Every structure is written in structure tokens, then in C-alpha cells.
Amino acid sequence: EDQVTQSPEALRLQEGESSSLNCSYTVSGLRGLFWYRQDPGKGPEFLFTLYSAGEEKEKERLKATLTKKESFLHITAPKPEDSATYLCAVAIYGQNFVFGPGTRLSVLP
Amino acid sequence: ETGVTQSPTHLIKTRGQQVTLRCSSQSGHNTVSWYQQALGQGPQFIFQYYREEENGRGNFPPRFSGLQFPNYSSELNVNALELDDSALYLCASRYKENTEAFFGQGTRLTVV
Numbered sequence: 001e002d003q004v005t006q007s008p009e010a011l012r013l014q015e016g017e018s019s020s021l022n023c024s025y026t027v028s029g030l031r032g033l034f035w036y037r038q039d040p041g042k043g044p045e046f047l048f049t050l051y052s053a054g055e056e057k058e059k060e061r062l063k064a065t066l067t068k069k070e071s072f073l074h075i076t077a078p079k080p081e082d083s084a085t086y087l088c089a090v091a092i093y094g095q096n097f098v099f100g101p102g103t104r105l106s107v108l109p
Numbered sequence: 110e111t112g113v114t115q116s117p118t119h120l121i122k123t124r125g126q127q128v129t130l131r132c133s134s135q136s137g138h139n140t141v142s143w144y145q146q147a148l149g150q151g152p153q154f155i156f157q158y159y160r161e162e163e164n165g166r167g168n169f170p171p172r173f174s175g176l177q178f179p180n181y182s183s184e185l186n187v188n189a190l191e192l193d194d195s196a197l198y199l200c201a202s203r204y205k206e207n208t209e210a211f212f213g214q215g216t217r218l219t220v221v
Contacts, residue, residue, distance in 0.1 A: 004151075031207040043113075043199050045153070058172035087151055091207045096142050096165050099151030 004090055006100035013107050021073040021103045023088035031091040033071050035064050038085045038102070047073075047086075047090055052108040078107045115200050115213035122190050122220050130185040130216045132200030141183040142210060143175060144199040152199055160184055185220075195220045 004025045013019055023033070023047035032051050048057040050066040057064045061082065063074040073086055085104050089097040114133045122128050134141050140159045144152035154167035158177035166201040181202070187194060196215050201210035 013198060034209055036212075040218070041197070041215075043115075043201075044208045049209050058132045090149075095114045096154075096157050096167070097144075097210065098154070099144075101149075102206040 002090075002098055003086060004098050005098040006086075006088060006103050008103060009101070010104040011106070013075075013105070015079055015107055015109050016077045018074070018076045020075070021086055021105070022070060023073070023100055024070040025088075025090050025100075026069075026096055027090050027092050027098065029093035033066055034089045034091070034097065035071070035073055036087040036089065038087055040085075044087055045070055068080070076088070078105075080107045080109050083107045113200055113202050113211050113213035115198075115216050117213065117216060118173075120215045120219070122218065124190055124192060124220055125198070126190050127186065128218065129187045130187075130198050130218070132183045132185070132202075132213060134181045134183065134200075134202035135211050137212075138202035138204045139181050140203050140206070141177055141181065142201045142203075143183070143185045144201065145169070145194075146199055146215070148196075165212050167180060170183040190220045194218065 007022045033086045034040045035047040048064040053068045061076050065072050087102045087104040112155040116131045124128040143155040155169050161177045174186045177183045197215045199207040199215045201212045203210040
């Protein structure tokens with residue numbers, strides 16, 4: 001069965017304290033891995049797309065990496081405005097996105 | 110370029126009633142997907158429309174149905190509402206399979 005898990009479930013950081021979020025997947029026929037940010041009560045906001053193992057993407061304080069079994073979202077020197085739920089999703093051949101449950105990130109000033 | 114818009118933003122319905130949610134896709138996008146997101150969980154895929162035809166469906170019963178119109182806007186219909194249908198319903202559009210999808214702000218449905 002295709003499955004996406006994320007860890008940790010919740011993460012609390014001090015402003016400036018760097019960390020990483022993990023997304024692990026067991027799927028047949030990965031067609032892409034996507035990271036989204038979601039603020040409470042709002043729709044997910046697109047961050048990154050990764051297609052191949054070894055690929056990396058960066059945007060401001062965020063960097064996403066991909067291996068054959070997992071992806072990491074690295075957050076460098078986070079600020080309070082980075083507080084949100086971070087979702088990863090995989091695109092599978094013949095299907096739509098399968099989302100993980102998300103990691104709730106809180107960055108304290 | 111306008112983004113994905115959904116209406117209404119909030120809705121309260123009684124168990125057993127029917128509801129229609131609406132979505133306007135992003136300009137140039139011909140594929141629309143619908144997701145259900147329960148509180149504290151990731152979105153769950155309901156179905157997808159491509160050029161007015163359903164071309165993918167998740168594990169949802171037939172009382173969840175939809176339409177896509179020639180301008181690529183879409184509707185999600187849910188019949189015989191149940192309490193467990195209370196959730197945030199998200200619409201997403203994209204221009205090509207396996208590319209990023211852009212989401213609307215969602216419709217919060219509460220069934221009482």
C-alpha cells in the first residue's frame with residue numbers, strides 16, 4: 001500500500017534554531033514529491049517539487065532534499081513567521097497526490 | 110493571473126442534506142482535484158477532473174460526485190451528509206500531471 005509518513009508530528013524551535021523535517025514514503029512508481037506549507041484554516045501553499053534522488057531545491061530559509069525513500073525539509077535560522085504545518089505529498093502514476101499527515105512547526109521568538 | 114478560488118468559505122448543513130461546493134481553477138489549468146482534510150490530518154484525495162471528465166477517484170463513496178465545466182471551473186456535490194463529512198474541502202488545479210498543484214483557500218463544511 002502506498003504510504004507517506006512525516007516526523008516529527010510537532011516541533012517547537014527557538015528563533016534561529018535550525019532543524020529538519022522528515023517525509024518518508026513507500027510507493028510504487030513515484031512521479032514527484034511536493035512540499036507545501038499550510039497556515040491554520042487555509043489551503044496549502046506550494047513550496048517545492050523534487051523529481052529525482054539527489055535533487056535539492058532552496059527558497060529563503062528552506063531547503064528540500066530527496067533520496068529514494070525519504071525527503072527532508074531543512075529550516076535554517078527560522079523566524080516566528082515560519083510557524084505553520086508543513087505537508088509533503090507524493091504523485092503516483094495513475095493517481096493523484098498522497099499526502100502525509102504533516103509536521104506542525106512552532107518557532108518561538 | 111488569478112489563483113484558485115473557492116466558494117463559499119464556510120457552510121453549516123444538517124445531517125441528511127445535500128451540499129454543492131464551487132471552485133474556479135487557476136488560469137491555464139485544465140485539471141482540477143478535490144481533497145477532504147479532517148482536522149489535524151493531511152488532505153485526502155476525493156477525485157480529479159481533466160477536460161470535463163473524471164479521470165481519478167480516491168476511496169470515497171458515490172454520494173461524493175462532481176462536475177467540471179468548459180471553463181475548467183468545478184463543483185463538488187455531497188449527498189446525504191453525515192457528521193463525519195465535516196471537514197475542510199480543498200480544490201486544487203494544475204496544468205499538467207505530476208506537476209505542482211495550486212490550492213484554493215478551502216471551504217469549511219460543518220455538518221450538525
